[in-house]
Amino acid sequence: MSQMGHWVYNTVIAGHQMSFNLDTIFTMWFAMGVIIIFAIIATRKLTLIPSKLQALCENIMQFFWGTLDTMIPNKNRQHVPLVASLFLFILFANLMGQLPLRIIHLKTGELASPTNDLNLTAAMAIIVLVYYLFMGFKTKGLKYLLHEFSFTGIIMALVEILEMITRPLSLAIRLFANIFAGEILVSVALGLSAYLLPLPVMLFEILVAFIQATVFMMLTIAYISSATGEEH
């Protein structure tokens, strides 16, 4: 299973050794390009009586608005850009793993879904961390970290600081490990019996793609909600 590695490009930028996973970058831009082209086509001719494509997009927006409305009490629709783009990007990126992109041969590695790279998921988790910290400090000021100056307040602040590490770590590893384990599972099934066994596993992976995108979005909303909501 040596093909599980990445197509790494090493270079030196400003005196630092950098390595880029070129296959991840390519598939990531592919997924983003699909979403961008879809969005441009869908929003080109907006009419009051929606066409089929516009109705589909309105339903997608209704899904995000409904989820945000149920989980964040007030001023919730300002979070739609982050939440919606995270969900759509992760969904398309996960589903890309089931496309037959592997027929394009690389020197090392293979073109699979970009979320099987820990660097990408960690970057998204750090974006979520920065966003919810920013929203927390914006709505509550310094009280977000230390809401009362007492023994329990300080302990709670320390727990909060610990959560700043564990939350992005678990977000990143959850998404990465699900997709990575799926690919290993497909390759193990392929080793047992070709064509017959991998097909149901790949169908299951499509389900996993939807579930993991939803889980990432739900956890993002929950973290934003706990950062901006009332203290109890």
Next chain:
Amino acid sequence: MIDTNTTMELAKLGGGIAIGFGAIGAGLGIGFATKGLMDAISRQPEIAGKAFGFFLLGAALSEACALYAFVVAAKLIGLM
């Protein structure tokens, strides 16, 4: 002193043990989640669709615990 070859073999053994113990927790978690789903549906059958969505979310969250163990195992075996 154990030589390098034996260490590699022992690391593979460790990977197997890691994924095994991780799977215990995730299996228990999904089992409890299914029990909760069945209880909810038998009490209130009309809530089945909504409860199943939450069940999938909870099952995915507890399954992630096994996948943390899987990452450790993959690291030990040398898959990544």
